[in-house]
Amino acid sequence: xxxxxxxxxxxxxxxxxxxxxxxxxxxxxxxxxxxxxxxxxxxxxxxxxxxxxxxxxxxxxxxxxxxxxxxxxxxxxxxxxxxxxxxxxxxxxxxxxxxxxxxxxxxxxxxxxxxxxxxxxxxxxxxxxxxxxxxxxxxxxxxxxxxxxxxxxxxxxxxxxxxxxxxxxxxxxxxxxxxxxxxxxxxxxxxxxxxxxxxxxxxxxxxxxxxxxxxxxxxxxxxxxxxxxxxxxxxxxxxxxxxxxxxxxxxxxxxxxxxxxxxxxxxxxxxxxxxxxxxxxxxxxxxxxxxxxxxxxxxxxxxxxxxxxxxxxxxxxxxxxxxxxxxxxxxxxxxxxxxxxxxxxxxxxxxxxxxxxxxxxxxxxxxxxxxxxxxxxxxxxxxxxxxxxxxxxxxxxxxxxxxxxxxxxxxxxxxxxxxxxxxxxxxxxxxxxxxxxxxxxxxxxxxxxxxxxxxxxxxxxxxxxxxxxxxxxxxxxxxxxxxxxxxxxxxxxxxxxxxxxxxxxxxxxxxxxxxxxxxxxxxxxxxxxxxxxxxxxxxxxxxxxxxxxxxxxxxxxxxxxxxxxxxxxxxxxxxxxxxxx
Amino acid sequence: xxxxxxxxxxxxxxxxxxxxxxxxxxxxxxxxxxxxxxxxxxxxxxxxxxxxxxxxxxxxxxxxxxxxxxxxxxxxxxxxxxxxxxxxxxxxxxxxxxxxxxxxxxxxxxxxxxxxxxxxxxxxxxxxxxxxxxxxxxxxxxxxxxxxxxxxxxxxxxxxxxxxxxxxxxxxxxxxxxxxxxxxxxxxxxxxxxxxxxxxxxxxxxxxxxxxxxxxxxxxxxxxxxxxxxxxxxxxxxxxxxxxxxxxxxxxxxxxxxxxxxxxxxxxxxxxxxxxxxxxxxxxxxxxxxxxxxxxxxxxxxxxxxxxxxxxxxxxxxxxxxxxxxxxxxxxxxxxxxxxxxxxxxxxxxxxxxxxxxxxxxxxxxxxxxxxxx
Numbered sequence: 001x002x003x004x005x006x007x008x009x010x011x012x013x014x015x016x017x018x019x020x021x022x023x024x025x026x027x028x029x030x031x032x033x034x035x036x037x038x039x040x041x042x043x044x045x046x047x048x049x050x051x052x053x054x055x056x057x058x059x060x061x062x063x064x065x066x067x068x069x070x071x072x073x074x075x076x077x078x079x080x081x082x083x084x085x086x087x088x089x090x091x092x093x094x095x096x097x098x099x100x101x102x103x104x105x106x107x108x109x110x111x112x113x114x115x116x117x118x119x120x121x122x123x124x125x126x127x128x129x130x131x132x133x134x135x136x137x138x139x140x141x142x143x144x145x146x147x148x149x150x151x152x153x154x155x156x157x158x159x160x161x162x163x164x165x166x167x168x169x170x171x172x173x174x175x176x177x178x179x180x181x182x183x184x185x186x187x188x189x190x191x192x193x194x195x196x197x198x199x200x201x202x203x204x205x206x207x208x209x210x211x212x213x214x215x216x217x218x219x220x221x222x223x224x225x226x227x228x229x230x231x232x233x234x235x236x237x238x239x240x241x242x243x244x245x246x247x248x249x250x251x252x253x254x255x256x257x258x259x260x261x262x263x264x265x266x267x268x269x270x271x272x273x274x275x276x277x278x279x280x281x282x283x284x285x286x287x288x289x290x291x292x293x294x295x296x297x298x299x300x301x302x303x304x305x306x307x308x309x310x311x312x313x314x315x316x317x318x319x320x321x322x323x324x325x326x327x328x329x330x331x332x333x334x335x336x337x338x339x340x341x342x343x344x345x346x347x348x349x350x351x352x353x354x355x356x357x358x359x360x361x362x363x364x365x366x367x368x369x370x371x372x373x374x375x376x377x378x379x380x381x382x383x384x385x386x387x388x389x390x391x392x393x394x395x396x397x398x399x400x401x402x403x404x405x406x407x408x409x410x411x412x413x414x415x416x417x418x419x420x421x422x423x424x425x426x427x428x429x430x431x432x433x434x435x436x437x438x439x440x441x442x443x444x445x446x447x448x449x450x451x452x453x454x455x456x457x458x459x460x461x462x463x464x465x466x467x468x469x470x471x472x473x474x475x476x477x478x479x480x481x482x483x484x485x486x487x488x489x490x491x492x493x494x495x496x497x498x499x500x501x502x503x504x505x506x507x508x509x510x511x512x513x514x515x516x517x518x519x520x521x522x523x524x525x526x527x528x529x530x531x532x533x534x535x536x537x538x539x540x541x542x543x544x545x546x547x548x549x550x551x552x553x554x555x556x557x558x559x560x561x562x563x564x565x566x567x568x569x570x571x572x573x574x575x576x577x578x579x580x581x
Numbered sequence: 582x583x584x585x586x587x588x589x590x591x592x593x594x595x596x597x598x599x600x601x602x603x604x605x606x607x608x609x610x611x612x613x614x615x616x617x618x619x620x621x622x623x624x625x626x627x628x629x630x631x632x633x634x635x636x637x638x639x640x641x642x643x644x645x646x647x648x649x650x651x652x653x654x655x656x657x658x659x660x661x662x663x664x665x666x667x668x669x670x671x672x673x674x675x676x677x678x679x680x681x682x683x684x685x686x687x688x689x690x691x692x693x694x695x696x697x698x699x700x701x702x703x704x705x706x707x708x709x710x711x712x713x714x715x716x717x718x719x720x721x722x723x724x725x726x727x728x729x730x731x732x733x734x735x736x737x738x739x740x741x742x743x744x745x746x747x748x749x750x751x752x753x754x755x756x757x758x759x760x761x762x763x764x765x766x767x768x769x770x771x772x773x774x775x776x777x778x779x780x781x782x783x784x785x786x787x788x789x790x791x792x793x794x795x796x797x798x799x800x801x802x803x804x805x806x807x808x809x810x811x812x813x814x815x816x817x818x819x820x821x822x823x824x825x826x827x828x829x830x831x832x833x834x835x836x837x838x839x840x841x842x843x844x845x846x847x848x849x850x851x852x853x854x855x856x857x858x859x860x861x862x863x864x865x866x867x868x869x870x871x872x873x874x875x876x877x878x879x880x881x882x883x884x885x886x887x888x889x890x891x892x893x894x895x896x897x898x899x900x901x902x903x904x905x906x907x908x909x910x911x912x913x914x915x916x917x918x919x920x921x922x923x924x925x926x927x928x929x930x931x932x933x934x935x936x937x938x939x940x941x942x943x944x945x946x947x948x949x950x951x952x953x954x955x
Contacts, residue, residue, distance in 0.1 A: 484664075
């Protein structure tokens with residue numbers, strides 16, 4: 001009896017495991033694992049190797065050494081930067097969470113007025129490069145900006161607000177992320193089970209009590225997971241640290257890595273050791289995030305029926321809530337847009353005055369339209385981001401199907417496809433740079449290198465879209481196709497891909513939008529002939545050509561807003577009508 | 582034609598707490614054209630059995646063959662992939678692909694068939710025949726998302742039979758329909774099965790569906806078949822207390838065999854309160870065996886107290902405890918000793934609560950069954 005049980009316990013699962021690997025499904029899993037491994041493992045390997053070896057004068061690898069790590073940890077500068085990064089990331093997270101979260105709740109669950117403004121703000125911010133926002137706020141909050149200008153006119157001395165400081169960075173980064181927080185949290189507020197709140201109201205609870213005791217407690221794990229996610233992204237942030245922090249002599253971990261690569265010759269060993277430290281920190285945080293978000297899923301109480309939860313009636317407070325929506329619109333869209341328009345139509349950088357209206361000029365726009373380089377810049381950016389979005393989606397469609405349906409090798413596929421999350425953009429930039437420098441053919445400074453880096457970096461996002469898309473397809477739709485006679489590849493091609501196409505299109509647009517904004521990796525990898533829009537804007541800023549930067553940025557943001565609108569409406573529609581019931 | 586043979590089929594699921602559902606050691610043989618129903622409560626393993634036959638699950642043990650063709654054999658390591666088995670299946674959710682028209686849904690099995698190539702005309706002809714069979718002629722170009730529940734069900738059925746499979750599997754196909762439609766589809770499904778004459782396995786937890794439609798029924802509990810037979814036997818000759826209770830409502834009272842009984846005979850059973858019931862013994866029992874006595878509520882006839890029992894009938898004495906009027910019948914709860922027995926009578930018999938009554942039941946409807954759940 002016990003012998004029989006043992007045989008059952010050992011023999012059969014092994015047999016079944018072999019069955020899972022045989023046939024076309026097994027080959028599909030194996031080739032997917034191989035492709036993913038070739039993409040995501042080399043960056044990690046090369047970082048580790050360079051951080052542990054001497055770099056010879058000709059760029060080849062020398063003897064093994066721990067010198068880079070020893071130097072890194074011996075320098076007190078590391079600890080200053082780490083502390084700055086920590087303060088920066090946590091405070092900015094708090095700002096965007098409070099601001100974006102409150103806004104999401106007001107818009108989704110109350111009867112506040114002016115809601116369309118919040119959506120408009122979010123859509124435009126999805127497509128606008130961060131660097132453009134940052135420059136706009138730098139102008140607004142800077143020495144010549146309207147706030148400090150007004151302060152001086154009122155007789156104040158010095159600066160009301162020095163934007164080139166840690167606090168300036170925190171405020172800007174917080175505003176930068178609040179639209180995304182708004183987007184993600186509003187989705188979960190929309191899906192929340194209103195009956196739980198209605199039950200509390202029926203039991204006699206006030207709106208405040210209901211929100212405090214029921215809504216917030218239920219949403220807490222989701223909020224915590226989101227906070228951790230935003231914190232990680234803030235830790236990896238590059239745009240604000242380099243544009244605001246570097247002039248203000250506030251160094252963060254990411255800017256330190258960047259500066260090490262800008263030395264002549266570049267301190268690649270140092271940058272790699274630094275990068276490995278960041279990979280470890282981000283990796284640990286991601287593991288924590290995985291735990292928190294799993295418990296968030298357990299808590300999620302999603303309504304099965306398609307009805308919209310009834311909004312809370314805020315009474316007179318609804319006008320205050322509407323005021324907050326207006327404030328968000330002004331801070332995230334209205335003021336930056338006005339500032340950019342002002343700068344782009346001004347002959348030189350100057351304070352905003354009525355008198356200045358008479359000397360407005362189109363010269364910045366004519367400059368943008370007359371330099372053919374700008375056109376090829378736009379072409380480059382569209383080409384690179386479209387190619388990498390397509391590649392990432394193609395790979396992750398198959399990967400997500402294997403992982404979500406727990407076919408052979410599903411775990412390995414899942415791990416490999418989401419591994420690039422541990423690379424902050426600047427770190428992956430360093431790794432890709434080192435790979436390119438060693439490649440036997442000229443790779444550094446080409447568009448292919450950029451596309452490859454983007455593909456690796458954004459695969460986890462494609463995976464996220466495709467994976468949850470597969471989970472939404474009723475399993476029986478695939479099983480019916482199998483019983484009807486279709487093989488695994490037939491099921492994938494004829495059933496899964498067509499049903500997944502809305503999710504895949506959303507994923508593609510998302511990758512395309514964030515790829516077009518990417519600065520941190522692109523700034524390391526772009527050569528003279530392969531610049532992208534964000535890199536070009538960065539150069540314009542560094543060169544002090546704020547007028548042209550604003551003109552170019554506004555035109556680009558206009559184009560990207562078209563894509564962002566498509567993404568936004570697609571995402572809303574597909575969440576409303578999920579296929580396959 | 583060929584028999585479907587399922588031998589010693591086992592498939593156990595485990596979770597962190599240990600075994601969690603599945604089937605153990607299930608065997609049956611179906612002759613061609615049989616309408617066979619797997620009946621049992623949810624989680625009993627009936628769907629696992631069906632999915633193992635379809636090839637959607639790989640069993641741990643056993644053998645499944647249709648005629649000469651072996652689908653699965655753990656001993657020799659044979660496992661024909663599901664798409665090579667040529668089985669028609671209707672899923673609980675119907676699984677109508679929303680991105681295809683009705684025509685494309687039904688044509689799918691023909692388009693992906695590996696064994697045979699169908700040309701355009703053949704596909705058109707076969708799809709039309711299948712749609713006509715389920716009375717959906719003219720729906721070819723309708724989008725699959727614009728179908729009612731009943732229509733989706735018919736499309737699923739047409740898709741399942743379009744390739745003239747040798748086996749048709751139906752996984753609770755009526756459970757998502759509303760009550761009135763369910764009655765219609767039940768008749769329709771049975772007619773259709775007789776018309777094409779395909780061996781059919783039907784999974785349900787609804788006993789009236791099973792009794793109405795099946796040639797044979799297997800009642801499953803805890804992963805095992807506890808009784809297999811024709812509907813009348815399942816209902817009137819339950820093999821154990823579980824079947825008696827699950828298939829239709831029944832009154833179960835415990836007793837002791839007074840004198841040894843052979844299979845098919847009527848023998849006396851001592852009840853705890855001293856009364857004696859004459860019961861039909863479907864299986865032999867020895868003196869002093871503990872048994873359960875099953876009496877269907879509709880088999881009980883209520884009379885005023887002291888009415889003598891007719892020959893070949895038992896009489897129990899009780900007091901009406903509860904009454905209920907259901908329109909087509911009256912439902913009574915009657916206290917007999919410590920127990921409450923349920924009786925369904927025609928709407929014309931009327932007794933008020935608290936009245937003493939006699940309960941009469943023929944010996945043939947007083948069934949002695951082995952006590953305890955197998």
